[in-house]
Amino acid sequence: MTATYTFDVFSSLDGYGAAGGDWSGYWGKQGPELLDHRLALYGPEQRMVFGARTYRVFAQMLAASSEGSDVRDPWVTRMRNLPATVVSTTLEGPLDWPHATVAKGDAVDVVARLKEESQVPLRSHGSLSMNRALMAAGLVDRVQVTLFPVVTGRTGLDPVFEGAADFDLELVENRTLDGHIQELVYRPTLH
Numbered sequence: 001m002t003a004t005y006t007f008d009v010f011s012s013l014d015g016y017g018a019a020g021g022d023w024s025g026y027w028g029k030q031g032p033e034l035l036d037h038r039l040a041l042y043g044p045e046q047r048m049v050f051g052a053r054t055y056r057v058f059a060q061m062l063a064a065s066s067e068g069s070d071v072r073d074p075w076v077t078r079m080r081n082l083p084a085t086v087v088s089t090t091l092e093g094p095l096d097w098p099h100a101t102v103a104k105g106d107a108v109d110v111v112a113r114l115k116e117e118s119q120v121p122l123r124s125h126g127s128l129s130m131n132r133a134l135m136a137a138g139l140v141d142r143v144q145v146t147l148f149p150v151v152t153g154r155t156g157l158d159p160v161f162e163g164a165a166d167f168d169l170e171l172v173e174n175r176t177l178d179g180h181i182q183e184l185v186y187r188p189t190l191h
């Protein structure tokens with residue numbers, strides 16, 4: 001059995017992974033159900049896999065954050081304390097992340113190896129370009145999209161699937177959180 005790999009990503013309805021302008025984290029739409037559900041998702045033992053840019057963004061946001069900011073929400077703290085692999089040819093360790101190590105090389109090779117060797121499931125948050133490459137290589141078992149109720153045609157940044165391959169998606173789970181956020185879990189297969 002190989003370890004399951006989940007690409008966990010937040011998105012606006014129009015497919016952006018972030019926004020500029022006056023949008024805040026979670027596009028300001030989070031509520032208690034979302035935050036509880038996120039903490040439950042990150043509770044079990046698992047290994048995180050991050051692209052270098054997502055690691056750098058998180059590390060910078062955490063360093064600049066103050067108490068009560070979104071980046072210190074309990075599920076993020078839990079995520080930060082899980083074992084993690086950051087895939088990069090440019091980062092040098094040690095990293096400012098308790099249980100993270102750098103894997104040098106291409107994520108396709110690193111994750112193919114981790115899937116063979118890991119005793120626990122693998123999960124990646126964000127890491128958009130890395131996960132597009134992993135999806136194209138057929139290494140992503142689950143795409144878990146949290147869809148926030150906004151359209152950001154003017155300010156959207158980081159289109160989640162820009163430049164991705166084509167996929168058919170089988171819906172395996174869905175839920176509504178706080179009455180307006182959708183979580184959709186798909187099994188992708190290359191089209």
Ligand SMILES: NC(=O)c1ccc[n+]([C@@H]2O[C@H](COP(=O)([O-])OP(=O)(O)OC[C@H]3O[C@@H](n4cnc5c(N)ncnc54)[C@H](OP(=O)(O)O)[C@@H]3O)[C@@H](O)[C@H]2O)c1
Pocket residue numbers: 008009010011016017018050051052053054055057087088089090091105106107108125126127128129130131133134158
């Ligand atoms: N919407 C969300 O859920 C969410 C969550 C977190 C972050 N984000 C956002 O996502 C963005 C980061 O994503 P990103 O796409 O810019 O970068 P990324 O995927 O996090 O990192 C890209 C880096 O990963 C390494 N890598 C190794 N193998 C790779 C491969 N096969 N393909 C691509 N990269 C590979 C490379 O590092 P080296 O160059 O060092 O080799 C590459 O430069 C940030 O803007 C962040 O704010 C979104």
